């Protein structure tokens with residue numbers, strides 16, 4: 157249980173329900189572990205009194221005398237005595253029900269809180285985390301592993317409190333019986349089997365966690381494979397990969413089945429093993445009890461109390477095995493929960509105002525791993541300048557642009573807005589003043605209007621339309637049957653690349669941020685769409701400090717300044733005309749594939 161200690165804090169929000177659930181479990185336990193055996197001890201001798209006066213229990217005689225004094229007729233006594241049975245069972249049933257429901261509710265609230273924490277954590281983790289980890293694997297951790305936790309809680313909620321408490325109360329009752337009847341020896345014989353049972357549980361549990369870990373891991377791989385398949389339908393068809401994908405999937409499913417059966421074999425072995433061990437203990441108790449002249453009614457009571465101890469041990473064995481599986485899921489969840497956040501905000505952020513003079517890059521170096529990607533860059537960009545970043549693939553253009561909104565922090569050097577290091581500002585303030593139009597803009601589930609409104613949540617319908625107009629998107633949106641209310645698919649696949657880009661540009665118009673980062677699409681758009689995008693971009697950059705990762709010649713023409721990147725360094729800096737005249741690298745670049753065939 158210590159394994160789950162970090163999660164106890166989640167119980168605080170449901171402490172009342174949990175507390176009541178525990179209480180109900182205790183009532184159930186006392187009713188089962190002591191109430192039922194006590195029932196056989198009290199009810200049976202009353203119903204079937206021993207006519208041999210000597211053998212009559214002293215308290216049966218006493219109760220009978222008292223009832224006689226109270227003038228209760230024998231058939232009334234019979235009714236009262238018989239009622240004991242349904243009353244005890246009713247108390248037990250009600251308490252058991254309340255316990256299961258309340259503990260299950262508390263457990264589910266805990267899983268809900270863990271899921272939300274996980275999701276929240278994922279929203280704040282740095283971009284590098286998502287580059288390092290496959291989205292399918294993260295999805296599996298978020299959904300499947302929390303689902304395993306949920307199932308563990310649902311399936312065990314009714315046993316988690318009730319069974320240990322029943323065991324304790326039955327053991328307590330056994331102790332009392334042993335003392336009263338001096339049959340301690342008989343009870344002890346039966347109880348030696350308890351440690352054997354516990355041993356069985358522990359051994360099975362240890363083997364189980366190893367298998368459960370691999371099972372969960374393979375489950376993650378399976379989800380990753382699934383999401384990969386769903387994300388790449390085009391490549392799968394284009395390269396005839398259908399058979400390969402199906403084969404891979406079949407292999408993974410088979411492996412899951414193999415591991416699931418391994419887990420099941422260990423888990424299902426626990427209960428029968430405990431039953432056999434318990435039966436041996438019971439038989440031994442029977443043998444010694446009979447040999448020592450134990451009476452039938454005493455033995456029934458003892459038998460009932462023994463049964464009430466073995467039953468919880470058996471159930472606890474199952475609970476233990478499930479908790480092991482839960483622990484394996486918890487490990488995978490903690491991989492995300494314990495990931496350091498990185499890119500923290502300063503304790504006392506500087507008051508933010510967008511830069512009014514310049515953005516300066518001082519001795520800036522950056523590496524994702526060992527290999528430096530940007531090397532000691534020094535430059536100053538006056539506010540309002542439109543800067544195109546050009547250079548071969550992998551030269552470091554995107555990385556450079558991504559340092560400005562602090563998607564990453566440099567290892568050395570700094571970026572300064574009017575002299576202030578941007579790490580001194582709160583990330584939220586900084587990012588509020590930067591609009592980013594990525595190469596492949598993501599559209600969120602929802603309508604086109606909602607997707608544009610991401611730029612500014614409170615924008616009116618008219619402002620959304622105006623932004624779309626400026627982005628050259630209004631006409632195509634209006635021509636759709638449902639216009640701005642058209643629902644876009646998960647990745648916006650219902651829209652063409654150029655249309656998606658224009659929606660992203662409309663978002664940026666709406667955001668109206670003074671700094672702009674544009675990553676131009678490398679893929680070719682049809683010429684009409686391309687013209688529209690170019691026009692929209694030209695309008696968008698006006699009056700904003702802009703960094704465009706440019707892949708097209710036409711884009712360079714709207715830039716005031718061009719930075720030529722090569723292997724993490726800036727090897728050319730100037731306007732188009734000057735560079736074309738003086739910079740051989742730039743000259744070879746505009747003649748080559750990098751900027752398309754627009755020269």
Ligand SMILES: Nc1ncnc2c1ncn2[C@@H]1O[C@H](COP(=O)(O)OP(=O)(O)OP(=O)(O)O)[C@@H](O)[C@H]1O
Pocket residue numbers: 284287524525529547548549550551552553554555556721
């Ligand atoms: N998340 C990452 N982890 C490790 N290395 C990375 C990561 N992102 C980029 N790189 C590496 O950093 C270098 C620069 O990449 P970057 O994306 O900045 O280049 P780029 O000039 O924008 O290229 P492109 O025009 O193809 O987008 C490349 O060698 C790339 O492999």
